[in-house]
Amino acid sequence: MNIHQNVSLADKNTLRLDARAEWYCEAFTVEALLEAAEFALNRKLKVISLGEGSNIVLAGNLAGLVIKNRIPGVNRDAEVVHVAGGENWHSLVRSTVSSGLFGLENLALIPGTVGAAPVQNIGAYGVELGDTLLSLKAIHLPTLEQKTFSKAECELAYRDSLFKRNDEWLITHVSLALSKVSECVTTYPGIVSYLKEHRLGISGESIAKAVTHIRAGKLPDPLRIPNVGSFFKNPVLETERAEALAKVFPDLVQHEATGGKKLSAAWLIDQMGLKGFRVGQFVVSNQHALVIINEGGGTQGELFELVGVVKQKVKYTFGIDLEIEPRIYPDGF
Numbered sequence: 133m134n135i136h137q138n139v140s141l142a143d144k145n146t147l148r149l150d151a152r153a154e155w156y157c158e159a160f161t162v163e164a165l166l167e168a169a170e171f172a173l174n175r176k177l178k179v180i181s182l183g184e185g186s187n188i189v190l191a192g193n194l195a196g197l198v199i200k201n202r203i204p205g206v207n208r209d210a211e212v213v214h215v216a217g218g219e220n221w222h223s224l225v226r227s228t229v230s231s232g233l234f235g236l237e238n239l240a241l242i243p244g245t246v247g248a249a250p251v252q253n254i255g256a257y258g259v260e261l262g263d264t265l266l267s268l269k270a271i272h273l274p275t276l277e278q279k280t281f282s283k284a285e286c287e288l289a290y291r292d293s294l295f296k297r298n299d300e301w302l303i304t305h306v307s308l309a310l311s312k313v314s315e316c317v318t319t320y321p322g323i324v325s326y327l328k329e330h331r332l333g334i335s336g337e338s339i340a341k342a343v344t345h346i347r348a349g350k351l352p353d354p355l356r357i358p359n360v361g362s363f364f365k366n367p368v369l370e371t372e373r374a375e376a377l378a379k380v381f382p383d384l385v386q387h388e389a390t391g392g393k394k395l396s397a398a399w400l401i402d403q404m405g406l407k408g409f410r411v412g413q414f415v416v417s418n419q420h421a422l423v424i425i426n427e428g429g430g431t432q433g434e435l436f437e438l439v440g441v442v443k444q445k446v447k448y449t450f451g452i453d454l455e456i457e458p459r460i461y462p463d464g465f
């Protein structure tokens with residue numbers, strides 16, 4: 133196991149923020165991961181686990197050991213797939229869809245690894261990881277214990293889980309309960325109109341195709357244009373408060389959600405005329421108001437200044453505190 137010191141993470145996060153890891157390694161097996169975790173334990177180093185870096189904001193240099201989970205492997209057992217954390221999420225969607233298993237088609241083209249998917253409980257087009265998650269395996273970093281978590285134990289919520297709040301666990305494997313029977317979710321109007329326009333029936337393949345088309349049209353590809361997808365969560369307001377707001381802003385975009393109404397953060401930001409708003413090299417995407425882009429060499433200072441302006445304007449006009457969606461490192465920043 134090669135563990136390196138003082139490693140740049142600039143090419144290991146899709147926002148391309150420049151930050152360094154005190155220690156860094158890549159683990160291709162559970163044994164290597166345990167070895168690295170033990171290295172950290174012996175030196176009292178904090179461990180930060182990394183996938184493809186597509187949903188993190190590096191606010192500064194990271195003290196401790198950054199472990200990139202690169203464990204490969206997909207095993208199918210009837211309708212259940214057991215997947216190692218280092219696998220690419222979209223490749224998994226493609227392979228399950230083409231082998232006739234339903235459940236992941238709406239989650240096509242989401243960047244990142246399988247191991248990172250439960251942390252945020254990734255979701256899109258009416259489906260969340262939690263809809264198919266059966267269980268997952270994780271290593272408890274302070275004790276090196278390996279534990280299987282049931283779905284309930286993962287405490288999944290909208291873009292949230294136990295693992296987002298508690299970084300003592302490093303996810304090594306994920307098991308998903310898929311289905312050979314079509315239970316496709318086509319509630320999102322864009323999917324229906326794509327299928328109609330292309331005269332496609334409802335199948336895993338056609339929905340994945342529709343979602344890929346919609347995403348590619350709306351969201352800049354993080355591998356070409358540095359970004360982390362949605363930068364803010366969609367705020368959930370108590371129904372009464374949302375209704376009062378809708379009286380003042382009749383076009384307010386809102387949907388039913390657990391605990392009230394989910395508003396569109398993109399709409400709120402767009403109303404502020406912030407598309408194209410820039411601080412240094414960071415800019416609010418002209419394509420989608422919820423996406424912040426690094427045009428090259430942008431600094432943490434520029435990013436957080438821009439984020440501050442967006443939050444302040446939305447708060448001032450709508451009284452809503454936007455919450456940042458990706459994980460911010462170092463903790464407590």
Ligand code: EPU
Nearest residue numbers: 256257258361362364365366385396398399402420421422
């Ligand atoms: N809208 C605007 N301006 C824009 C973009 C959108 O006003 O520039 C309004 C439109 O009215 C649109 C509404 O916002 O109907 C919602 O936009 P969209 O369908 O793009 O979805 P979203 O709420 O912005 C969420 C997820 C996405 C996911 C899509 C599709 C969050 C924070 N984001 O975005 O997830 O792909 O729904 O289900 O929940 C991500 O998490 O990184 C992500 C991309």
